[in-house]
Amino acid sequence: MNISRIMCGALVACALLLSPRSVPAQVADGLQAAVAAQREMPRAPRLPRAALLEGRTLVAVRLSPDGEHVAYLRERKDSRSLWLLPTTGGAARTLVGSTQAEQLWWSRDGRWLFLRAPGTLTMVGVDGRSGVRVPLGGSGRRQVVKVDPSQPAAVLLRERVRAGAGERWRIVRLDVHGKRTLLREDPRWIHDLALDARGRIVALARFEGDHDALHRVGADGRLREVLRLRPMQRIDLLATLADGSLLLEGNPGNGAEGNFRRVLRLGADDRLQTLHQDPRGEADLDDVVLDPRTQLPVAASYRSTVAATHGIGSAQATVADIARRFPGRDLGLQVGSGPAARWLVSERAATLRDPRLHLYDPRNGSLRRILDEPGIGTKSPPEAALARKLAIAYTASDGMRVHGFVLLPPGVDVARAPLVTQVHGGPINHFRAGFDGTAQFLANRGYVVFQSNFRGSTGHGRDYVFAPKGDYGNGRVQQDIVEGVRWLLARGIGDAKRVGIVGHSFGGYSALLGLTFQPDLFKVGVAGAPPADLGWSMRWLVRSGSQGDLPDRSLLHTLRALSLDSTDPATHARLHAQSPQANAAKMRRPLLIIAGGADRTVAIREVANYSATLKALGRPLTLLVEPNGGHSPVDPVPREAYLFAMETMLQRHLGGPAPEQPGQRLRAYLRANLRLAGPEFTTFAAPPR
Structure with a gap:
């Protein structure tokens, strides 16, 4: 069979699927064409877990402003280094042999690189000179805001200073020689700013206590509000143009105008002009590219x-x-x-x-x-071994158009394949069109993978985010996910007797909901860091978790706008009544829970309490806890354990292929950290004392 012809057919199918004006028959035909094309492809070779776990060798890659060099951070096992490659040809050379940097930026003049590591900012000259090194974080909450566009080589920092029992925020310019210049001190948290050619702040966006706002800054430092933003509206200041106008990206405005993120120009007369938005009218702006010389927009990307x-x-x-x-x-x-x-x-x-x-x-x-x-x-897996991700859209029972993706394993009869529903976290988040290691791992094992960007997801406009109207329990959001599964099954995609649900964070919560309230559909679930009572979890997150001490405290106001305000007794009672915790007696399907003992997004005590409730009820449960782990596993062995445990669970209950046997380190990790071992994991658990 001609592979290029099959791929062409799949791309044509995607085009049919994704046209917003396609009639239902065209959508169905396009999906079926994609199914047929995937079925005719050779069966993908089975990849080892490590092939989908390994981090990228290139951590960050940046083109210099003059286009003459590419700087990149390269990872080799436990070592990371900074390299410089001339674009006109020739070999790359090492600038820094060892660094913990995770991000890099060029100075405006292209002579310096700024390296950001978890706790430090380091400045390095392209000629090998060393600039200053400044600590980040700490009690001053020092953060890099952006590279200073008005200076040859400087960055803008945001710092907290104590003012009695309160706090104030400073914007400081720091150049490569260590010179500090205070640009502004403000009682409010400034999340972005714009400078003119002389280096003066001419506009800033800050959190006003219950909303964000954009202000013009006068020569005397006084502010004049020009845009007041509503919840889930955000602007980023891209550049100041010569005529005094500002280049922005965001979704300010009322009604339809404030729905999608787009590229904007705010004129000197404060009138907004849209320069670019998604031509299809479906997606938020994901990225915008500027010309380094003119600061004018060159390209815009959309990926939802x-x-x-x-x-x-x-x-x-x-x-x-x-x-x-x-x-x-x-x-x-x-x-x-x-x-x-x-x-x-x-x-x-x-x-x-x-x-x-x-x-x-x-x-x-x-x-x-x-x-x-x-x-x-x-070391990247061959494309032939990975599944194509098809964007789909289906009509929910109330008539709303819901978006998502489906991954079809190459060479598999999808009508007979098990189907796994993967739910994203957040819920203020969304699946994108790009690579997803967990989804590809499951597809490589022969599972059809469905990713729903249910209403409430980002990436599809502000109206889409607010469409659930607070119905995040066993309600409209969960119904979107369930109806998407049934929509696929009705089109011959997936075996209705072998459907599972997996997810992390909010996705884990959805997995618990699915097993609790839709046991006829979902036969097994895997829940990573799952809140068992969303109302309690939101309250804890705002008060005590990772959001509790953030300077931008807008999460509370966002939750209120989403009708998720757990400080409201009625909202808390509604979410609790529909929670997996309150309905634990209904949960009878096999469940795997994976959690971090030091998670500051979902409290481990909430996970432990729910697990103890299920255990007392005699429900089938496995609990795997990384003792000092955060919200998601980072180190190689915990990450591999996550995939191995998921694969083991799904194989036992949905009939996928048997997992490759764990090595010695993974066996030791499971033995030490399986707090509860269901029948699927008894051979890996430590013997009872």
Whole structure:
């Protein structure tokens, strides 16, 4: 069978699926065409767990403003280093042999790099010079806001200072020689700001105690509010233009105007103009690219349905040319300054664990692959072994159009395959079109994977986020997920007798709901860090958890706007009445819970209390706890344990392939950390004392 022809058929099917104007018959035909194409492909070889667990070798990659160098952080086992590659050709050279940096930025003049590690900011010259090193975090809550666009080589920092029993916030400029300049001290938490060419703050966005607002800043430092934002509205200040207008991204405005995130220009007369938004009218802006010289927008990307990048203004033809070279791919762009400067193109897809990087010459349209030598890109799983992710949209029982994705295992008759529903966390979050290691792991084992961007998810506009109207218990949100599963089953995708549900955080909560209230549909569940009572969990998160001491305390107001305010007795009572904790007696399906003992997003005591309740009721349960783990596992062995335990559970109850046997370190981890071992894990648990 001709693989390229099959892939072409799958892409055509995706196009049919994703057109908002497609009639239902076209959608059904497109999905069936995709199913047929996937079924005719060769069966994917089974990948080891490590192939989908390994972190990216390239941690961060950045093109210099002049387009002459690419700086990148490279990971080798436990060592990370900073490298510099000339775009005109030649070998890369090491700038820093060992660093803990997770992010990097170029200075405006392209002579310095700023490296951000968890607790420090380090400045490094491209000629090997060392700049200052400044601690981040701490009692001053020091954070990097952005690179200073008005100076050759400086960053803007936000710092907290105590003022009696209260606090104030400073915006400080720090250059590569260590010179500090106080730009503003404010009683409010400033989340973004814009500077003019002289380095003066001309606009800032800050939290006002119950809402965000954008202010113009006068020469005397006084503020004039120009935009007042509602809950779930946010703006980011991109640039100050020569005429005094501001370039923004966000979703300010009332009614339909304030629905989707888009690229905006706020004129000197404070009138808003939309420069670009999703042409399909379905997705929020995900990323915008600026020309380093003019500060004008060059491209905008949208990724909550079909990944698409569009050129803006004079760059339309150039971006369209790049897109033609990479059909069906998700493109990330970085732009050099001037018509002769090269662009960096990041080629991404659901079937690419690691992006492929190319240099594009806008003068002649040439492309050159970079950073693909052995040791950087050769460990990524082959695309043929991974499942294509198809964007879908289905109509809920109340008539609302709900979005999502489905992954179809290559070479598998999906009508006979087990189906796993994967629910994202948040719920203020969403699945994107790109690579998802957990979903690909399950698809590689022969499971159809359904990812629902149920109403309440982000990425599809503010109206979509507020559509649940607070119904996050066994109500409208859960119904969207259930109806999506049944929509797929009705189209011959998945075996109705072998359906499971998995998720982390809010996704874990949904898994508990599914087993509790829809046991006819879901036969087994895996819940990572699950709140068992969403009302209690939200209250704890705001008061005592990771959100309790954040300077931006807008979460409480966001929850109120979403009708999730657990400080309201009626809301708390409603969420509790529909919670898995209050309905534990109804839960009879086999369940695996995975949690972190030091989780500050979902309290371990809540997880432990729910588990003890189920155990007392004699329900089938396995509980795996990483003793000092946070909200999600980070280290290699706990991450592998997560996948192994999930695979073991699903295989036992849905009939997938038997897991590869754990190695010695994984066996020891399971033996030490299985707090409760159901029948699926008795061989790995420590003997009772």
